[in-house]
Amino acid sequence: MLGVATSAMAINTAAIVASSLSPDCLAWKVVGICYWLECSSFGCSVETSVKVRHYIPDAVVSSYANTGANPWTEVRVMSAPNPTAQAGGDGTTNQGHEDNLARFKNADVIGHPAGTVFSRFASQSGYTCEGAAAPFMPYLLSTLDTIAWRYTIPESVYPESLIPGRREIGSRLTDNLWGNVYPRGGFLHQVHDYETGAVVAQRAGDIVTRRGQVHVYQPLLADPHDGYWPAGALMESDATTGKWQELTPTLSKTCAVFPNTDTQVQATQGDYAWALWRPYSCCERRGQTFLGSVDHE
Template sequence: MTIRTALQLLARRCLLAALVLALACSMAFPARADTITTPMILTKTIAAMPSCLSYQVKGICFFLYCTLKGCTIRTSIRISHYVPDAIVSSYHEPLTHPWLDIGKPLAATMSAVGAAMMGMPVDASSSSAREHREMATFKSVDAIGNPAGMILAALTSGTLPDLPSAFGVPGVGELMKFPYQELPSIQQQWLSVPGTLTNNVLAGAASLAKAPSDILGKIAAIPGYLGKLQSAVGNVGSLMNAGMKLGDLGITVSKLTGVDLGPLQSVMQIAQGASGGGYPLGSLFCPGSASAFTLHFQSDLDSLFWRELIPVEMLYPASWIPTMQEVSKSPALSTWGGRYPRTGKLVQSHPVKASAVYAERVASIITRSAQPHIYAPLSPGGGFKYFSQFSGRRWQMLSPSSTSCIEFGDNDSLSLASFGDFKTSSTDGYVWNLWHNYDCCQRRGIYLFSVP
């Protein structure tokens, strides 16, 4: 058996062990239709891994490792696969948030935070009607780290992680980078807009982007809102039943690590002989960019920008030119909507498509630095050499129905059924699993090269 085959079989065995854990969790927390719980997210995430993971062994990385005794060459396996980074939910008010045990109480808290920042109540948005009855819609959206990362942590470290007792609140660090990191890029984008598209509206927008003093002045005043933010947040507190642990559900480390992994022993022996250090289980998976339950975006917290009180998104040319950033595989035939402006207002009558476009907008924010929003960017941890991250994006619907991984943007203009038909939610709340592609190897010194 080759190392490649053995590693791929190992990955499948690890996922099977994780599925046993998730199924046990789901039995402990039943939920009604159109809603979802954390154990159900674990179950559905792992059940979709055969279609979403795309695990590949790509080669070997070489590193120079030096001590006082001299230098040696160390190796690690280069791998590529998709990681379930974040859970993105869209809803029209906190009481109808579809993620019951995490998203719903968090949305209620952040609604109060948004109201404190704006100095007015954060009103609920309306449910989306269907085709001929509505054109424009508005939704609230949040992005929270997928709890599936806890399972991999237990498999690779041999310890059972605790569920978080409180949530951190994204700050304005990335927002403050916007004037000197992102704004020059926006101005460069306007220079590339064809002259044939220039008209009075676009010319005015381009001028605003070149001299956005009014908008930048409002952004500079944002730190003054931090006092209101701190007092409104207070202690977000325990949203996981006051320190509940995985062990409380009857899950133990032995149940995870005691599964027969078959070829793992052979792989470890081969690797031990080849490198002297071996390839531990944790080196066979690229860590994602989100820790379990990390709050990366919450539209009520971002109300000043999501609700366009500060219309900074209108500085982007893609907010004015429809074909620049369409959620579509064929932009000229798009039936979905644009990623820009990345706000809560959208012209889309189909509720599932609307939710999908909102998910793409939030993903566009949290995967970049210096965006004009209050958020915490996805950022991979140390210990690994990354050749690419966020290079591919897949989506899995978790609620109200469960699906395998897909990419948004199919042209269904000539189809009898639209995307999302027969998958609509009675509460207009939708939950998506955001999968990103990573290509990495574990660092074992100073990186030299990889083969291939």
């Protein structure tokens, strides 16, 4: 059921940090064994360490209607209006029965602020991995990405934008199509404002988890090394690449992928924010040379 929020909802840093203490989103798990070659003056031996996988809240992704009104209050100054990016909102004729006009959302992807608080929480489960994000680091601000975000140049002519069924969130066959990932800009024809916000958040996450995209952004990616397998490209509806924790207008203790079946609360001001959790695998170094790993899955 689609609900309607009774008041404009914002969220602050303290609430975002507290929301990261979620066992459901963390999903810590032993997935294999790593092998290391340890050598000393007395000879060499093969040592092992446990390989673990868990999710990390890399970023807060805000999707909001009015430029400069990021629902994460402390970071609003990062995405203030500028000469190329002002105003916002939906295309409308104030007719309630019309649902074929474009909705618009700004989007910001900013490093999750949980930092050491999350690290202490996660370490209670066992050995933990390092994420790719730096707290409060802006990885994408749509106000600085005007050509791609507001005019969808050049992605409006990409095959993913023109061919039905390519890179879509939901399915036409199940009558649960939320929207298309491409073109990865702020406009979407969608009757539900919540679903619009989710699709735009997915688009922003899609951009920052890839290199070499035609957008103004900073990749949110870490380089793999011995005993460390960082998260890669985010894919819609695939929890093995990332999942979402709603922060506002409702604060959820669990994570899901879009489209989800949870109650969808529409924000009165069209402002939404999610934490993007991504999977990392790693194991503790036990020798000078990494020999490989074996997964149980």
